[in-house]
Amino acid sequence: MNQQILLNGQWQPSQGQKSFRAMNPATRQPLDEDYPVSPWSEVDAALTAAAAAFETVRDWPGERFAAFLDAFAAGIEANAAAIVAMANLETGLPVEPRLKNVELPRTVSQLRQAAAAAREGSWALATIDVKPNIRSVFGSIGPVAVFGPNNFPCAFNSIAGGDFAAAVAAGNPVLAKGHSSHPATTRLFAEAAQAAAEATGMPPGFVQLIYRTSHEDGARLVSDARIAATGYTGSRSAGLVLKEAADKAGKPIYLELSSINPVYILPGALDERLEGIADEFSASSLMGAGQFCTNPGLVLLLAGRTTDAFIDAVGARFAKARPGTLLSAAVEQSLRAGIDTLRKAGASVVSSSEAEDAGSRCCHPNTLLLADGQAFLNHPHELQAEAFGNAALFVVATDIDQLLAITRCLEGNLTGCLYTHTTGKDDALYDRIEPELRQRVGRLLNDKMPTGVAVSPAMNHGGPYPATGHSGFTAVGIPASLRRFAMLQCYDGVRSARLPPLLQDQNTTGAWRLIDGAWTQASIA
Amino acid sequence: MNQQILLNGQWQPSQGQKSFRAMNPATRQPLDEDYPVSPWSEVDAALTAAAAAFETVRDWPGERFAAFLDAFAAGIEANAAAIVAMANLETGLPVEPRLKNVELPRTVSQLRQAAAAAREGSWALATIDVKPNIRSVFGSIGPVAVFGPNNFPCAFNSIAGGDFAAAVAAGNPVLAKGHSSHPATTRLFAEAAQAAAEATGMPPGFVQLIYRTSHEDGARLVSDARIAATGYTGSRSAGLVLKEAADKAGKPIYLELSSINPVYILPGALDERLEGIADEFSASSLMGAGQFCTNPGLVLLLAGRTTDAFIDAVGARFAKARPGTLLSAAVEQSLRAGIDTLRKAGASVVSSSEAEDAGSRCCHPNTLLLADGQAFLNHPHELQAEAFGNAALFVVATDIDQLLAITRCLEGNLTGCLYTHTTGKDDALYDRIEPELRQRVGRLLNDKMPTGVAVSPAMNHGGPYPATGHSGFTAVGIPASLRRFAMLQCYDGVRSARLPPLLQDQNTTGAWRLIDGAWTQASIA
Numbered sequence A, B: 001m002n003q004q005i006l007l008n009g010q011w012q013p014s015q016g017q018k019s020f021r022a023m024n025p026a027t028r029q030p031l032d033e034d035y036p037v038s039p040w041s042e043v044d045a046a047l048t049a050a051a052a053a054f055e056t057v058r059d060w061p062g063e064r065f066a067a068f069l070d071a072f073a074a075g076i077e078a079n080a081a082a083i084v085a086m087a088n089l090e091t092g093l094p095v096e097p098r099l100k101n102v103e104l105p106r107t108v109s110q111l112r113q114a115a116a117a118a119r120e121g122s123w124a125l126a127t128i129d130v131k132p133n134i135r136s137v138f139g140s141i142g143p144v145a146v147f148g149p150n151n152f153p154c155a156f157n158s159i160a161g162g163d164f165a166a167a168v169a170a171g172n173p174v175l176a177k178g179h180s181s182h183p184a185t186t187r188l189f190a191e192a193a194q195a196a197a198e199a200t201g202m203p204p205g206f207v208q209l210i211y212r213t214s215h216e217d218g219a220r221l222v223s224d225a226r227i228a229a230t231g232y233t234g235s236r237s238a239g240l241v242l243k244e245a246a247d248k249a250g251k252p253i254y255l256e257l258s259s260i261n262p263v264y265i266l267p268g269a270l271d272e273r274l275e276g277i278a279d280e281f282s283a284s285s286l287m288g289a290g291q292f293c294t295n296p297g298l299v300l301l302l303a304g305r306t307t308d309a310f311i312d313a314v315g316a317r318f319a320k321a322r323p324g325t326l327l328s329a330a331v332e333q334s335l336r337a338g339i340d341t342l343r344k345a346g347a348s349v350v351s352s353s354e355a356e357d358a359g360s361r362c363c364h365p366n367t368l369l370l371a372d373g374q375a376f377l378n379h380p381h382e383l384q385a386e387a388f389g390n391a392a393l394f395v396v397a398t399d400i401d402q403l404l405a406i407t408r409c410l411e412g413n414l415t416g417c418l419y420t421h422t423t424g425k426d427d428a429l430y431d432r433i434e435p436e437l438r439q440r441v442g443r444l445l446n447d448k449m450p451t452g453v454a455v456s457p458a459m460n461h462g463g464p465y466p467a468t469g470h471s472g473f474t475a476v477g478i479p480a481s482l483r484r485f486a487m488l489q490c491y492d493g494v495r496s497a498r499l500p501p502l503l504q505d506q507n508t509t510g511a512w513r514l515i516d517g518a519w520t521q522a523s524i525a
Helices: A042-055 A063-077 A080-089 A095-119 A160-170 A183-199 A215-222 A235-249 A265-288 A306-321 A328-346 A375-380 A399-411 A429-437 A480-485 B040-057 B061-077 B080-091 B093-121 B162-169 B183-199 B214-221 B238-246 B266-292 B305-320 B328-346 B373-378 B399-408 B429-436 B480-485
Strands: A005-008 A010-012 A018-022 A035-037 A127-129 A134-140 A144-145 A173-177 A205-211 A231-233 A255-257 A262-265 A298-302 A348-352 A367-372 A391-397 A415-419 A441-446 A486-492 A514-516 A517-521 B005-007 B010-011 B018-020 B034-038 B127-129 B134-140 B144-147 B176-177 B206-211 B229-233 B252-258 B264-265 B300-304 B350-352 B367-372 B393-399 B413-419 B442-446 B486-492 B513-515 B518-520
Touching: A005 A042, A005 A298, A005 B061, A018 A391, A042 A173, A042 A205, A042 A215, A063 A080, A063 A095, A063 A160, A063 A183, A080 A095, A080 A183, A095 A480, A127 B328, A134 A480, A144 A160, A144 A215, A160 A173, A160 A231, A160 A480, A173 A215, A183 A205, A183 A255, A215 A231, A215 A235, A231 A235, A231 A480, A235 A255, A235 B238, A262 A265, A265 A306, A265 A391, A265 B442, A298 A306, A298 A399, A306 A348, A306 A367, A306 A391, A328 A348, A328 A367, A328 A391, A348 B183, A367 A375, A375 A391, A375 A399, A391 A399, A399 A429, A399 B134, A415 A429, A429 A441, A480 A486, A517 B518, B005 B040, B005 B328, B040 B176, B040 B214, B061 B080, B061 B093, B061 B183, B080 B093, B080 B183, B093 B162, B093 B480, B134 B480, B144 B162, B144 B214, B162 B176, B162 B480, B176 B214, B183 B206, B214 B229, B214 B238, B229 B238, B229 B480, B238 B252, B264 B266, B264 B429, B266 B305, B266 B393, B300 B305, B305 B350, B305 B367, B305 B393, B328 B350, B328 B393, B373 B393, B373 B399, B393 B399, B399 B429, B429 B442, B480 B486
Parallel strands: A127 A514, A144 A173, A144 A231, A173 A205, A231 A255, A262 A298, A262 A415, A298 A391, A367 A391, A415 A441, A441 B486, A486 B442, B127 B513, B144 B176, B144 B229, B176 B206, B229 B252, B264 B300, B264 B413, B300 B393, B367 B393, B413 B442
Antiparallel strands: A005 A010, A005 A205, A018 A035, A127 A134, A134 A486, A348 A367, A514 A517, B005 B010, B005 B206, B018 B034, B127 B134, B134 B486, B350 B367, B513 B518
8 A cells, every 4th residue: 555645735645556665774674665656647736736836825925934944843853753763764874873963953953044044034135226226036936846865864855855945945835756765754754844834824735745756757847837946966867867858948957966076185184194184084985874965985195105004094994994884775786886887997996894794784895996197087087987885986196287187177076175284285286276176166175074064154065067057056055055946036116015025125024135235134214 | 351250369360161241231231341150170279268268367356357347348438439330330220329328338337337346246145154164155167158149239249248247257258259240349349358358467368259150069169168158148049059058068058038028008007198108118119129138029908998099009109100220131031020920820910110111221110919818828829929129919808817817828038017007006907917927027017118127236137938048147237147157166164365365354355245144344353
């Protein structure tokens, strides 16, 4: 008996003939609930309901969306233990500290930050030119489709995560497409979302959930006339199929695809603090079995004795650490394939951990690979293959010129890190590398691994293609992430009473507004 | 003998075997200069030069780009008479007031506004979270291709107009592709640009001009790895070909395509001020022979006696006004084709002016077409065909429900206007129409025609697809238009001395920055 889908305000049976089950990756056992693959007729019905919901809410003030988001956050907290337990069962991610102490609180915090942003309104960059009476603001865009990834069952969940929070805070209904590896976790979130929607008077169809569609119907969904925009986090191959469909229909789609997050560790830094950096790198690389968008998958080094020592030091740590459980058999398989691609292109395995219980759970040895700079330049595409999981490739360049040539081959990435000597010994190298790297990454770090992604206004969890679909937007960080799901709405000579609240002379929420070129929270006199 | 192209800092002969000539539309005579169609080898060389120029300028402060833009503006002013005379010769647009008193001053003003924005930096939305030391800012993206349109030989010229100014102010080299209908005007601008670039120490390749390429090479250009983004203003068909190529390569492309700019004139407004609105509409519709992106091409009315009188009043004005000269034989031809499409879909011509000198200049009778609401609903696609020029379609709906149904069929447009009774008689109708129209247009106007596009911070010259490629961006209005040609660059834990000027603790330019959630011009203590 299939689990029900959330359609037009009701949990209801799917008409789908196909179904799927998730798996417990810690035991390799299938879980016992069946989830439906929705046929197009259901997606179609959901789209119609979302469009109707949007007609109802499109003129609502931010306060209404904030109330829903706050109620939803409270509902999640009230059911946190069950959600965390289910997420652990479906993903193998540890209950503590990961799910209970980090990811679930982050999820709730994001929803509350989004609520605060919706309530206050500064996110919308209200801009008023008083004398000509031209006023503009980012306003809601319409129903948003959200495709969640496998690796954050809570914080990026399609019906509770960052894209969901941003889309709702900007005033849009969300049609969530859950990830097939954690449907029950997604269902628990959707139950809390639906309860919050009812409690706060949101129309049916404002939040909806389907678990799975055919690839063809996914492409049809993102390009449908009733969808205004899409947020997608996941694999590059699936994402690019959706992008093609959305692009063709002129629909914005915000993709967060693969990223190998290059880390440069310069000689002075190694001279100074080799062991510390080896600790930091190994922790960042193997944390969560390496299943982070910002996992440092590529380390760039200059040839030399300290570099050799560093490789040994990391190799020892990789060999010693117990391989983490991977999210699914699919991740295990794709990690193996990614490592194969790297090896075929000339990388060799220099350290590999034991994984004695590989048969009983989804896992893979911690794998450290090594290639020289010339090999990278010979096969830059293959040696940038993402090996999503607990693996990393070290590339050792003969000199700075080769390192720069490698840098110029890098695809767009979410992050890039530079570790340098604290008092300046690496500064000349830094000054040559940084400008090349800067253009290729969304977030540049110094002396810091990329795996922490603070939900903070200045955060950029984005980057040049193919890390994402557009380098001007971020998926994390409020208020900026809301603007993905908004359109610029200008009012020219529109009568005062007809303006939306954020553009009226009286500033009722204290939102920051750009009035005649100056930012202010004041009303217009 | 072909005119030279501007490549890598030098005016040089094209290797192209093909050439073209522009025409004087006021006489239908070809002009006597030959301009080259550049082969791919030249585009390729220009791309390499642009990439090299970007390596030089990417760390420069905004002041450097401002100095160039200001020098360029002064250079244009110094040669204004020649530019205006040439633009008149190539486009048939009147010297006064259009070119000399409106468009050229606007062009110079845009360049100076862009310079001021580059110098000061608020456009970049610098955002600083002090305690976690996460800082982000919009930074330059790389070489930008600009394709200019036919209808603004100055203010949207590929090497002097709004896209050019925005791309440069954001710190990017520009590779301009001139419009084939006014190459000599473009050459004069490029000469001034190159002189300014030399005078202000910009590297060769920072500003470059080619006049024409094959369609295939145009698509190759916008998707080339060395191009970071493209700005295009022009026809929908050519624009969508470029969009497809750019999308596939993951390159941002900002398109300003066709728009028919619906105008609703409600019964109370007609009761109150029929003659005045007929004057306003006719002036806006026929100004510049209707060759504006924001020309009001579609008027939506409710059936009734005043509506009939209004149609007669506008028809009389259309019949009486001398048809303006069209930009080219191609525009003349496409206007005729657009009107044919409308007629075939059920519109009838209710008023047409004399155009007795049609043989000797490019022109077309002022044409007022009429269709009923049901015809529109039967052929919504065809009856939204753009008839770019001095033509307009009036659609008369039987009642508000039909008017709303028509509104729901509207494609994305740059603008939408609502004329209503001044003291409230139309308010109930307004409240039903506005939410539907709002989602379909970038700029909503009250009691005002759409043809004036002020260069003002709150302006939105953008709108939902297919009016443009992305409803979150505007092509006019500074500072917002700069952000199209920028990427979000985050610095996480980056050492203070390594930060770009806009993100350092000391605020040297007085830029507005979002520090810990509050906008301020202050430095960090």
